[in-house]
Amino acid sequence: MIHVTILASGSSGNAILAKAGDTSILIDAGLSAKRLSALLADLETPAESLEGILLTHEHIDHTRGLKGLCAKKAIPVFTNPLTADSLRKGDTQAHWHFFASGAAFQVGDFNIHPFSVPHDAADPVGFVLRYESSSFAILTDLGHAPRQVVNATRGVNAVLLEANHDEALLQNDTKRPWSVKQRILSRHGHLSNQAAANFIAEIASPALRHVLLAHLSEDCNAPALATGTILEKLQATGNGHTQVHCPGAEGFPLPHTIGV
Template sequence: MRLTILGSGSGGNCAYLETDETRLLIDAGFSPRQIRLRLAQIGRSPETLHGILVTHEHTDHIAGLAGLAGKLGLPVYCNRATAEEIVRYHDMSFDFRLFTTGATFEIGDVVVESFSVPHDAQDPVGFVLRTVSGRVAFATDLGHFTRLVGDRVRNARVLVLETNHDVRMLQECPHRPWSLKQRILSRHGHLSNEAAAEGFEQVVGDAMQHVLLAHLSRDCNRPELALGAIRERVERLGARHVQVMVTSQDQPSPTLSL
């Protein structure tokens, strides 16, 4: 199994997962051109994809769908509420493969588990992708770490975890109105570094080997702050078998091969 975070942040989110039989995108929040360019950097192209999994309908997760899934006829896997918002945003239909939130389904040799997350979208989900090399969990765009989220991601070998903001930086940010700050800080907003670290402490175990820190705010966080928060828990818990890496908005992260 090979996993590459093609980019993650407020300006766009997209990940690529590949097994011997299956090639998937998780979200498509960049322009089609950017996604194509970033796939090319790892020697891949959209034409070989078997589908796109969508967590929710916010623009930084679906902006590239029309130029990829629409143009190439790729299946789009999402729940009904998300599909309705995608159609409204892009003003076109897609080859939707609808699932009910909480359902488990298969795409080739990948078993996909969906689960509900608390975020300010119609019906946002996280995913656990079960492969022969282990589980990859996506827990991004959530306002707090629920018991359900913890139960679903606990046995993951790889955890893609939101570390969106440093609370002090967000509170002091001069570019954001207070209403937006309240939304981000709410229980249906985004995880702070500290909240992500607390969630990590709840679920880390012997199975977990990699944590990829995702969706960092360009204005209200710094990679070193996100890394520091998680690594402090790694040291406190003696979980030195876990490798922690920060993803980037601007370029693909190094590919994990398991």
Template sequence: KFAIPIYCNSQTAEAMRCFGLGEHKNWRIFRTGGEFTICDILVQSFPVPHDAVEPVGYAFHAGNRGLGFITDLGYPTKMLIERLREVHTLVIETNHDERLLQDDPHRPWPVKQRIMSRHGHLSNAAAASVIEQLLPGKIERVVLGHLSRDCNTPALATAAMRSQMARAGRADLEIFCALQNAISPRFHIGETLGGDFQPTFESALFNTAAL
């Protein structure tokens, strides 16, 4: 209705067009592994290993602060770790508790194997290991997300992360869990070089120039 731009790589755009978005006119196609800007925000993309069409993670930088976002990945690549060393807040999936997944009576074994594979999802322990690889670094806050409804709990995910951070000497790290049925707290990441970016960001959203 509003021709809001869709930012994605070429293969994702093609897949979305095949699933009903063929009439959309405002595509912003980027190269996976490349960078682009939205107003004052520098967006870095990087490939992630997952069984989907050209999946990516993101690092957003504004001023001297950074936010990372990685969900749906089986393991951390070297490029992923390097791109995330400069972020201060990271949203990361803690998809499942390994024991709960293995004991789950509803999923067949092939599905469990897919979830636990290198192109599946991060467990609580695997996500904690990713954060440990970012130490020492600029990371100050971790937001846990993409939790399985029946193979994980916020308490298990948070406890696994806190335990690993305590062993790594970073018990001071802020840890939050994003819930599926509730709004998370509002996090202040930092300021952009130009101050309040919302008006220009809204203008960018409704600019209908297609790529």
């Protein structure tokens, strides 16, 4: 079984702890190093015990604590070379381990498959983590879901998926200038609730037990709206067996853990 704990989700920071067998890994480090270290210690997985930190991309809401965590101990950081290059420009030194997007690799007991996603970063990826017969996909920060993303994730047991915004709420938002709205809505921006629902309908199978909704916009989305859109689609496509969680929302306080 893979134990997945969502430590943080959203534009203020993203970080996920995954444990299987004897291995603990962190996927993204978007909180401060101090906050991450405290959360990991509470979960009896001190930062020093991590076998690796995997990065989806270099944006600050995914890497805020990386420099601090790596300054304390040489935790291996698994990323592709272009993502590392942009972080190095920001003066982050780390014990880099490079993967090529599309080529699976092993970290301890985890088999990890990174795949490219369309987003406005250097070389952004999603991941499928596998351990024994369990599989868990991580898919945040993507403007749309092309065929290769659907193919990479179809049949997984659980998925953490971005449901960033409700399109109507975003269009009517008065805080964001037009250029920012265009960036979010673009094919290299973020997934709307409806786009997330359509994606789930494509990868749903009898094996899909959990959908964790992530990276919700505070102003342009609401947990009940996102969850409702996904549940409606799951039911309409005969996938009522799949549970939908919205970590951080009422009833799902952070950190939020599931077994996959």
